[in-house]
Amino acid sequence: MHITPTQLTQLSHDILAAYGFTPEHQKSITHTLVTAQQDQCHSHGVWRLLGLIDTLKHGKISATATPTITQDVGSIVKIDAHMGSATTAFSVGLPRLIEKAQQNGIALLAINHCVHFSALWVEIEQLTQAGLIAINSTPSHAWVAPAGSTKPLLGTNPLGFGFPRINPQEPYVFDFATSATARGEIQLHHRHGTQMPEGLAIDAQGNPTTDPAAAMQGAMLTFGGHKGSAISTMVELLAGIAIGDMTSQESMAFADGTPTLPYGGEIIIAIDPKILLGDDWTAHQQRGEDFLNQFNASGARLPSQRRFKARAQNQQQGYIELDDNLYADLQNLLTLAN
Amino acid sequence: MHITPTQLTQLSHDILAAYGFTPEHQKSITHTLVTAQQDQCHSHGVWRLLGLIDTLKHGKISATATPTITQDVGSIVKIDAHMGSATTAFSVGLPRLIEKAQQNGIALLAINHCVHFSALWVEIEQLTQAGLIAINSTPSHAWVAPAGSTKPLLGTNPLGFGFPRINPQEPYVFDFATSATARGEIQLHHRHGTQMPEGLAIDAQGNPTTDPAAAMQGAMLTFGGHKGSAISTMVELLAGIAIGDMTSQESMAFADGTPTLPYGGEIIIAIDPKILLGDDWTAHQQRGEDFLNQFNASGARLPSQRRFKARAQNQQQGYIELDDNLYADLQNLLTLAN
Structure with missing residues (x-):
């Protein structure tokens, strides 16, 4: 789907407000996530709101700290x-x-x-x-x-x-x-049942492994x-x-x-x-x-060259590409809070 | 051969003095090189005096700058x-x-x-x-x-x-x-006619190479x-x-x-x-x-763990191991200056 930066900013603000984040937190968090999303840096974009709210539910972040x-x-x-x-x-x-x-x-x-x-x-x-x-x-x-x-x-x-x-x-x-590699890459291979490239992880015995399950038992x-x-x-x-x-x-x-x-x-x-x-x-x-x-x-x-190119393109076209499922998850997050 | 830190310090001072380096340069250069030699970090030890004097002869270092x-x-x-x-x-x-x-x-x-x-x-x-x-x-x-x-x-x-x-x-x-890898490692393979490990260099066309001659034509x-x-x-x-x-x-x-x-x-x-x-x-x-x-x-x-171990051992035994050929080269450097 297509979403304008203004719409995405509003959605992020609304979610954070619904979970009790102060205006200062709404502003700084949203700025950071929407900026990343505009650069098509999805791993650090609005997807992070899900982890953030989860962290809040576990009592491991303050929504009101100054x-x-x-x-x-x-x-x-x-x-x-x-x-x-x-x-x-x-x-x-x-x-x-x-x-x-x-x-x-x-x-x-x-x-x-x-x-x-x-x-x-x-x-x-x-x-x-x-x-x-x-x-x-x-x-x-x-x-x-x-x-x-x-x-x-x-x-x-x-x-x-x-x-x-x-x-x-x-x-x-x-x-x-x-x-x-990123932790998320290994989790992705695990979910899809695929082998990882070599050189990224070891199993619990310290042997090189391309098996994501073994890697998650061992270490990156x-x-x-x-x-x-x-x-x-x-x-x-x-x-x-x-x-x-x-x-x-x-x-x-x-x-x-x-x-x-x-x-x-x-x-x-x-x-x-x-x-x-x-x-x-x-x-x-x-x-x-x-x-x-x-x-x-x-x-x-x-x-960062790829990011800059994505940013220029998104600014020119006036909207950001957002995954439909992610948008649904974010809407759901908002509904659950209210 | 075995040489005490005091003897090696004196030799380095003598060489630098013979080539016109000021007392300040003699002191700082010698301190650095003997410290490295004591840690058995040969690549940055007194061997460097050869390159230093060569650089001086080419007019690419000042012996008297303050x-x-x-x-x-x-x-x-x-x-x-x-x-x-x-x-x-x-x-x-x-x-x-x-x-x-x-x-x-x-x-x-x-x-x-x-x-x-x-x-x-x-x-x-x-x-x-x-x-x-x-x-x-x-x-x-x-x-x-x-x-x-x-x-x-x-x-x-x-x-x-x-x-x-x-x-x-x-x-x-x-x-x-x-x-x-270090530049010197490639030169060493070249001199000995051996192949390098993979992943260190490319040839002039940008292809991976283990041939030191091709690497020196290409890039590390x-x-x-x-x-x-x-x-x-x-x-x-x-x-x-x-x-x-x-x-x-x-x-x-x-x-x-x-x-x-x-x-x-x-x-x-x-x-x-x-x-x-x-x-x-x-x-x-x-x-x-x-x-x-x-x-x-x-x-x-x-x-640095290996260096610290070498240092402790050299301090305990009171002398440093020095390659015979290197010692001869240094003595020769001194003779040529006088």
Whole structure:
């Protein structure tokens, strides 16, 4: 089916309001999910409302929490989400993060005690649009074994990065799980009774497996062997321990067997190239263009390129493609609440 | 042969002095190379003196440059190495980087116009010993094609990270090339007439190859497919463009066909967990220990573990193993200078 961004925004607002989410949460969550949907990034689109409401029913997210700034010193801002959505805490912290980066050249925003379910690139792009370079990351649930182990000590631990380009609508942006595949991919193979590609998971004995059932008993692997494993471990330390928040193991323990969203911290680092380079930034940003323009010219695709294309197309046509079943599920969610 | 750290330090000092390196350069270069040698990290040990002197002979490094601080504002320090060794510029910038991180919570040191040949972990460990979390990176020479391309747009682009542990001698540290293998590995296969493992390189037509000669005509691949490729591109943007310094392509053009060391910039970010967490850092650092201790217990090895073991052994025995031929080459280097 076709739905306009305005209609989809209204539907998301209505669902969240019906389940008691405050206007601030309605706004930040909806903005994030509709933005992802417009980019045809379905896995992080309005589909997430189902998991979100499920998490609420299990008492693992607060619909009414108001994020508070717990620290604002030097180049650091810390926000306590009080078990609310990370998206709302991010919108509270964003103006201070931008100010501090513009003042000191580099700044760090730490979000604590948040429920995380959104695409990292939605945040990254708000920073690149402010002319900043940005890095962000968050632990998740411990489904992933480090290289050499059979024990799931790591989350899917996504890592985001953005660099402002001259066209502010199309920055250099990547956002990917540091696991070899998404949890949902394995679940999909399980549901369809298909085998997975090699190299994604191990069984409970630590042997490579392409059987989704065995993989779900065992563990997922990280991307890139021991190097990807080291990066995923960095995420646990940087976006978990260093900001006094949960590791993916602890988040999983907190979920206590319920199929709820990850709970814990997030870290966002912003760098202002205009502080690093002054007026020379303009010339160096152009060098960045010359460098990046060689990618497409030589057959490589830049990360997010497909998203930007989908966004441009959706904006031009004025509507978003939405799966009929998903729309029915969302309508159903609304009916059940009322 | 066996050589004591004192003897090896003296030999390195003598060689560098004989070729006109200033006492500051002798000290920082020697410290870096002997530290790597003590950890049996041969690829970044005193062997590098050969490439360094070769680079000097080609006029692509300055033996007498004095690094200058070009910016010291907010959380940013910039050092111009004036074509000298990165190690010397790092020692000039290190105290300010530590002060700024301790004051503002996060700080960034950018080194410009430096020749880079040293292990990133040597710098990382100086920051973890000061109780800081650290990330560093530098572009290199463009030998590596991004995923989907046959054109070498990327360097081997190493990435380093460190997190202080309760035993300051054994922090969590990784330092690896974002290429699938080291350039030297391919050269070694070429010299020995052996085939390389799969997945490391492509030929000039972009087809996967295990033939080292074909690989050297084509390009190396990044680790981890399109994700590793995205991270390597980040290094070019962050440690090249954003600090107004060369990309790996530009460094290669600067070498102008000579087999000289990469020239350009380096970025080092330091975070003080005591600013993030105050007195609670002690308890959270212990949580970090509990998390990391599970790695060995479940069969995984932590990065740098082999190095720490070698270091402890070398410190206990009081000498370092050095290849006879390498020692002869170093003595020869000294003789030729005088």
